[in-house]
Amino acid sequence: MSTLSDNRLHADPEIERFEPSARVDRALQTAEQAKRATTIYERSVPGRRAFTPPAAGVPERPLDELLPARLRRAEGPKLPEIAEPEIVRHYVRLSTRNFHLDEGFYPLGSCTMKHNPKLHERVAALPGYARLHPLSDPRRAQGALQLMHELQGALAEIAGLPHVSLQPSAGSHGELLGVLLTRAYHEDRGQHRTKVLTPDTAHGTNPATVTMAGYEVVKVETAPDGGVDIDDLRAKADEDVACLMLTNPNTLGVFDRNISEIASIVHGVGATLYYDGANLNAVVGVSRPGDMGFDIVHFNLHKTFTQPHGGGGPGSGPIAVSDRMEPYLPRPQVVRRDDGSYDLDHDRPKSIGRLRGFQGNFGTFVRSYAYIRSLGAEGLKEMSETAVLNANYLLALLKRRGVAEYLPVAYDRLCMHEFVLSGAPAKRQLGVKTLDIAKRLLDHGVHPPTVYFPLLVDEALLVEPTETETKETLDHFADVVAALLEEAERDPDIARNAPYTTPVRRLDEAGAAKRPVIRQPL
Amino acid sequence: MSRYTSATDADRTAMLEAIGVSSVDELFADIPAELRLGRDLDLPAGLSEQEVYTLLRDIAARNVSAEEEVSFLGAGMYDHYVPALVESIILRSEFLTPYTPYQPEVSQGSLQVMFEYQTAISELTGLPVSNASVYEGPSAVGAAGYVAKLANRRTRFVASRALHPHARETLETMSHGYGTSVTEVPLRDGATDVEALREAVDEDTAAVFVQQPNFLGAVEDLEAIAPVAKETGALLVVHCDPLPLALLKTPGECGADIAVGEGQSLGNRLDFGGPSFGFFAATEALLRRMPGRISGETVDVDGRRGFVLTLQTREQHIRREKATSNICTAQALNALAGVIYLSWLGRRGIVELAELMIQRTAYARERLAGLEGVRLVHEQPVVREFAVALDAPVERVIDRCFAEGVNPGFPLVHDYPEIENGLLVAITEQRTREDIDRLAGVLGAAVRESRTTPSPLAMASVDGERAD
Numbered sequence: 005m006s007t008l009s010d011n012r013l014h015a016d017p018e019i020e021r022f023e024p025s026a027r028v029d030r031a032l033q034t035a036e037q038a039k040r041a042t043t044i045y046e047r048s049v050p051g052r053r054a055f056t057p058p059a060a061g062v063p064e065r066p067l068d069e070l071l072p073a074r075l076r077r078a079e080g081p082k083l084p085e086i087a088e089p090e091i092v093r094h095y096v097r098l099s100t101r102n103f104h105l106d107e108g109f110y111p112l113g114s115c116t117m118k119h120n121p122k123l124h125e126r127v128a129a130l131p132g133y134a135r136l137h138p139l140s141d142p143r144r145a146q147g148a149l150q151l152m153h154e155l156q157g158a159l160a161e162i163a164g165l166p167h168v169s170l171q172p173s174a175g176s177h178g179e180l181l182g183v184l185l186t187r188a189y190h191e192d193r194g195q196h197r198t199k200v201l202t203p204d205t206a207h208g209t210n211p212a213t214v215t216m217a218g219y220e221v222v223k224v225e226t227a228p229d230g231g232v233d234i235d236d237l238r239a240k241a242d243e244d245v246a247c248l249m250l251t252n253p254n255t256l257g258v259f260d261r262n263i264s265e266i267a268s269i270v271h272g273v274g275a276t277l278y279y280d281g282a283n284l285n286a287v288v289g290v291s292r293p294g295d296m297g298f299d300i301v302h303f304n305l306h307k308t309f310t311q312p313h314g315g316g317g318p319g320s321g322p323i324a325v326s327d328r329m330e331p332y333l334p335r336p337q338v339v340r341r342d343d344g345s346y347d348l349d350h351d352r353p354k355s356i357g358r359l360r361g362f363q364g365n366f367g368t369f370v371r372s373y374a375y376i377r378s379l380g381a382e383g384l385k386e387m388s389e390t391a392v393l394n395a396n397y398l399l400a401l402l403k404r405r406g407v408a409e410y411l412p413v414a415y416d417r418l419c420m421h422e423f424v425l426s427g428a429p430a431k432r433q434l435g436v437k438t439l440d441i442a443k444r445l446l447d448h449g450v451h452p453p454t455v456y457f458p459l460l461v462d463e464a465l466l467v468e469p470t471e472t473e474t475k476e477t478l479d480h481f482a483d484v485v486a487a488l489l490e491e492a493e494r495d496p497d498i499a500r501n502a503p504y505t506t507p508v509r510r511l512d513e514a515g516a517a518k519r520p521v522i523r524q525p526l
Numbered sequence: 527m528s529r530y531t532s533a534t535d536a537d538r539t540a541m542l543e544a545i546g547v548s549s550v551d552e553l554f555a556d557i558p559a560e561l562r563l564g565r566d567l568d569l570p571a572g573l574s575e576q577e578v579y580t581l582l583r584d585i586a587a588r589n590v591s592a593e594e595e596v597s598f599l600g601a602g603m604y605d606h607y608v609p610a611l612v613e614s615i616i617l618r619s620e621f622l623t624p625y626t627p628y629q630p631e632v633s634q635g636s637l638q639v640m641f642e643y644q645t646a647i648s649e650l651t652g653l654p655v656s657n658a659s660v661y662e663g664p665s666a667v668g669a670a671g672y673v674a675k676l677a678n679r680r681t682r683f684v685a686s687r688a689l690h691p692h693a694r695e696t697l698e699t700m701s702h703g704y705g706t707s708v709t710e711v712p713l714r715d716g717a718t719d720v721e722a723l724r725e726a727v728d729e730d731t732a733a734v735f736v737q738q739p740n741f742l743g744a745v746e747d748l749e750a751i752a753p754v755a756k757e758t759g760a761l762l763v764v765h766c767d768p769l770p771l772a773l774l775k776t777p778g779e780c781g782a783d784i785a786v787g788e789g790q791s792l793g794n795r796l797d798f799g800g801p802s803f804g805f806f807a808a809t810e811a812l813l814r815r816m817p818g819r820i821s822g823e824t825v826d827v828d829g830r831r832g833f834v835l836t837l838q839t840r841e842q843h844i845r846r847e848k849a850t851s852n853i854c855t856a857q858a859l860n861a862l863a864g865v866i867y868l869s870w871l872g873r874r875g876i877v878e879l880a881e882l883m884i885q886r887t888a889y890a891r892e893r894l895a896g897l898e899g900v901r902l903v904h905e906q907p908v909v910r911e912f913a914v915a916l917d918a919p920v921e922r923v924i925d926r927c928f929a930e931g932v933n934p935g936f937p938l939v940h941d942y943p944e945i946e947n948g949l950l951v952a953i954t955e956q957r958t959r960e961d962i963d964r965l966a967g968v969l970g971a972a973v974r975e976s977r978t979t980p981s982p983l984a985m986a987s988v989d990g991e992r993a994d
Contacts, residue, residue: 041634041638041830041832041833043645044865044869045642052872054611054870057875057878062889067881070885071773075775075907076773076775077652081646081772081876083646083868083871083875084869084872086869086872094869095615095639098638099620099635100635101632101633102620102632102633103624103632104620105619105623106622107619110624112628115625120623123579127582127586129613130586131586132588133591133797134797135593135796136590136798137591137592137796138602138796138797138799139599139602139936140590140798144589145589146589147588150588151585161568161569162567162569173801174853176855177665180852184699187702207854208845208854209842209854211846212847213842215849216700216704216852218703221847259554259557264560289563290563291554291557304855312859313855314858314860315627315639315859316636316858317856317858317860318855318856319855334699335695350940356699356702357696357698358696359665359699360665361602361799361800362603362692363798365801366797366798366801367797367801368800370582374578377570378528378529378530379530380572380573381571382571385567387531389550389553390531393542393545393550397541418547418552446631446632472530475540501827507631507632508630508826508830508832509631511832512826512827513836515824517836520822520836521823521824522655522820522821522822522823522836523644523645523656524642524645
């Protein structure tokens with residue numbers, strides 16, 4: 005098993021070994037490639053501008069009268085001076101240096117990189133939503149509150165848990181809310197528990213969240229079949245345990261068949277059972293966390309419900325809870341009054357309070373609501389079924405193409421919506437690490453899977469194709485991986501020095517961390 | 527087959543055969559029968575694209591947005607003009623659809639944007655290091671509290687009563703997890719009472735939180751606050767509004783350790799409260815304690831300039847339970863909108879915009895203060911927002927203004943009951959002199975009439991207001 009220090013989720017685990025490569029002839033570079041990246045600040049020329057202020061239109065008073073000089077900054081912020089055409093060119097050119105989902109296959113495990121319907125951007129931009137102030141009187145925001153209330157209802161039905169808060173801004177924010185609710189629940193019963201259990205397959209956010217919520221993290225081992233080690237759980241579940249946080253299917257892509265037993269062990273010691281919804285895309289309309297015994301579920305609207313990832317946000321992490329957790333949900337809650345009107349309920353005496361400003365990332369609610377209404381009950385189930393079909397098909401293809409010799413599946417059973425390969429044999433037999441495979445994939449126009457996660461699997465590749473990919477795309481990916489391994493058999497250096505065709509090649513991450521340059525000197 | 531999946535019946539058959547099972551159902555064999563839903567979800571049937579559009583349009587029509595009224599509502603989010611180029615760029619697939627830049631070779635666009643954004647936030651706040659965004663303003667305050675707690679191992683937070691009520695409440699919520707407590711410092715003449723602050727700060731104070739300009743619009747004297755706040759070794763955290771910072775002495779210059787704030791006013795829509803972004807800047811000493819992503823400059827194997835996610839050993843995916851924060855997905859696209867907007871405003875434009883706001887706000891403040899039954903809550907300097915108190919029930923007055931198509935501002939009665947019938951009024955560059963004159967006319971009349979008779983809206987039934 006890998007240790008903490010030699011793991012970098014999605015990143016280079018051996019950044020210390022940065023060696024400039026001699027393989028690419030500099031003379032082959034085009035002038036465009038050789039050109040140094042320029043920032044917007046370096047394009048600035050004194051006197052240029054894009055913004056023209058409107059006339060004040062009011063009698064102007066001396067600034068000193070309105071804001072004494074001692075409160076004013078001596079020099080304004082050194083923002084760029086640049087006209088609109090060059091701002092547009094700068095950012096459009098920068099954009100072309102990104103790989104993105106609309107360009108090609110993006111099987112980044114645990115991130116659910118599914119197609120983002122274009123309709124969603126159109127409806128989210130309707131002025132009735134986009135220009136609606138968050139502190140509008142609820143009587144004048146009935147549409148927004150209705151949409152939120154109906155989204156709450158839909159998420160409750162999908163989770164199999166009756167109460168929903170839309171407030172959290174991302175999955176880890178939802179986790180934090182879940183653990184804080186757990187704390188409030190136990191304290192309300194006069195109990196002071198100290199520990200939260202997480203399996204060793206957990207997302208990094210789980211342990212970080214647990215600490216922020218004031219609990220100690222206790223790891224539960226994984227059994228040989230990829231599920232929770234029941235004996236270890238039984239040994240660790242005691243009256244000090246506040247909660248068990250679980251992902252099901254878990255980050256190995258495996259559905260835990262013992263979930264009912266796990267739930268009864270956890271509930272038996274009075275703890276709550278928390279569902280990390282990162283992998284919900286596998287089971288919508290098929291099985292519900294509430295029916296499995298979970299008390300709290302968080303959703304990632306930017307995964308399952310296709311809010312675009314935006315290069316790292318915005319996301320949204322609503323949670324659904326059981327009746328016993330309801331009193332502690334954050335303020336305000338969107339409610340429907342007896343007269344049929346919608347309102348924000350601030351009068352919640354046992355609430356843990358606010359988790360953020362206003363009512364949550366409303367724009368993401370509009371997109372996810374549109375998605376749920378587009379797919380409907382049948383479409384949502386088909387979504388999960390196709391995601392699981394695609395994952396199993398890709399896994400079968402990879403096995404058939406002989407890939408398994410170098411990249412065996414970590415847990416050889418039917419997977420759910422994603423699966424884990426181990427690059428350990430490739431590393432041992434070919435001298436090609438998972439990182440090298442990932443980098444060589446870039447030259448094939450494919451985004452690599454998540455690498456070096458889960459930590460439990462040596463040289464892991466976590467592959468999640470999602471339901472929106474075609475059979476041809478999956479075939480192509482399997483071909484590429486097979487070809488890449490054949491290439492490595494002949495000449496491992498090709499992968500070791502990849503990529504070659506990207507806007508930049510391997511970057512000196514160690515140097516960046518050692519001497520951090522994190523802003524433009526001006 | 528839904529319109530977002532492609533698997534035909536023929537595809538399915540071929541794929542199932544390759545897997546070696548006879549039905550999709552078999553793929554779910556690991557899920558015990560008693561845990562299968564065994565029925566359709568109780569949700570409406572799917573709709574065509576045009577039907578969904580119409581549905582969403584009709585729901586939107588039940589809101590009264592800033593498009594349809596003359597709004598002076600602010601209190602943390604503001605109706606600024608968003609230039610067209612922002613939307614045009616952030617809707618590009620290249621920025622809209624990738625994930626966090628874990629593969630830097632194919633993410634230079636996003637990574638360089640982060641670097642440029644960090645530079646802009648550093649310039650605005652006068653602090654040397656910025657991360658690439660957090661969720662939004664109030665949760666950024668909570669995140670700053672965690673940094674302070676980890677930095678000095680103390681357990682008390684001291685917060686000005688003029689810190690945004692949502693930020694104070696978020697800090698309170700988070701304190702349950704952090705094992706900290708929050709003490710509030712009262713106001714004097716609309717600004718943080720520095721003498722009361724001196725009394726509140728002790729040896730166990732981890733951080734002091736103030737807001738600039740504060741929730742009531744007043745510009746705080748940060749230079750007077752900083753030495754008092756930091757006397758015992760506590761960190762000073764300033765929750766600040768980015769546009770007024772074009773004119774104001776920066777938190778960095780005044781001695782703040784951390785500056786956080788709500789980024790919505792920088793090129794982001796109101797969106798009923800989000801998504802926007804939060805910014806987080808700090809002193810060099812706190813660099814390795816920062817939450818969230820940070821982009822750093824480096825070179826590739828061929829010596830070309832490039833950018834990577836850096837200092838990742840702070841983060842949850844590496845440091846796990848010892849991380850400086852649990853944040854993973856933040857608000858990259860909104861931060862992109864922010865840096866495009868700031869580049870559009872430019873070095874001179876941002877100052878001109880702030881000066882425009884200060885002039886129009888001064889005009890509005892004078893006009894309103896001249897109305898019968900309206901007085902200023904404080905006379906501190908202001909930039910974009912100010913508070914008045916009315917001689918009539920504020921919510922009744924607001925209802926009367928609604929009837930005239932004017933939203934006069936945010937009622938302070940719930941958050942600041944000590945200010946009788948308080949109203950917080952925000953003036954962005956979108957509110958012209960004519961709009962302000964209209965507000966003065968409508969508000970003056972509404973105050974007069976509300977002293978005697980109840981509001982028209984309060985008498986109308988709620989059902990009558992609804993579109994269905």
